[in-house]
């Protein structure tokens with residue numbers, strides 16, 4: 001299992017992580033944005049002196065086979081072997097694509113993740129899901145293979161805009177909802193307008209620990225790891241609709257709205273408490289705003305949900321909660337229930 005390090009000193013922790021991975025050559029993968037904003041915080045660390053840089057274009061639209069091919073080419077031309085080491089410095093796109101490039105080059109070399117966004121700190125960089133988008137579908141090709149180490153340094157978050165901070169925060173709310181009422185209440189209280197970075201660091205550590213517990217139990221998503229899909233069946237549908245309508249939204253915003261939908265479905269199907277649903281709804285509306293839909297969008301949203309790759313046999317599959325921390329995986333819902341869920345979302349978000 002991977003070593004998740006909450007950095008006290010990035011220099012010391014990275015030096016330790018690199019030296020515990022014996023290697024012949026060292027590569028660093030960044031995108032054009034993290035090269036500019038984040039690499040300067042790492043470049044001066046002595047263990048990085050001989051690193052060969054590989055830089056790819058930023059944003060999810062470049063999480064493609066073409067970009068992956070440029071990374072493989074750079075590794076080949078740079079003399080990489082199975083004993084080389086790759087450091088992925090960036091958001092989820094860099095850690096997913098870089099993790100996949102490293103996992104497949106010469107049948108696999110070791111890699112270290114240094115996530116630089118809140119979303120990648122609490123979700124993408126932990127748990128070994130690597131991959132690229134393909135054929136118009138997100139994360140269609142990939143493997144499960146964990147980084148040797150994941151270094152979490154919330155200093156990087158100071159360069160993040162509010163929207164990206166909120167985007168990652170939605171995944172933290174998801175982790176809290178599948179964990180405990182205390183974790184959930186703490187996140188509902190946290191002031192996102194005046195961020196206390198020391199407290200945020202603790203919340204990030206707690207959030208990652210929740211994910212780690214689940215992934216350790218079920219690394220390849222045969223069972224309980226599906227809990228991490230809470231909010232994502234409806235969330236992905238809203239994200240796809242937004243994209244199709246030319247009003248794309250950040251992943252975490254769609255997850256926040258998806259959580260509202262699926263907590264309502266949980267209320268309908270598994271008795272989730274109405275009061276907790278209402279409090280979460282207020283938090284989401286207050287911070288993430290609304291995402292207007294009309295009844296005309298229902299069929300398209302339903303269609304997206306039926307095509308979710310987590311489904312089997314055409315039945316829409318949800319992870320629901322009977323209460324905070326009381327997880328019910330593999331819950332199918334009828335079309336009528338899904339329509340009622342969309343009514344609730346349309347009227348409230």
Ligand code: GLY
Nearest residue numbers: 123127129225228
């Ligand atoms: N993002 C959900 C998972 O890692 O399983």
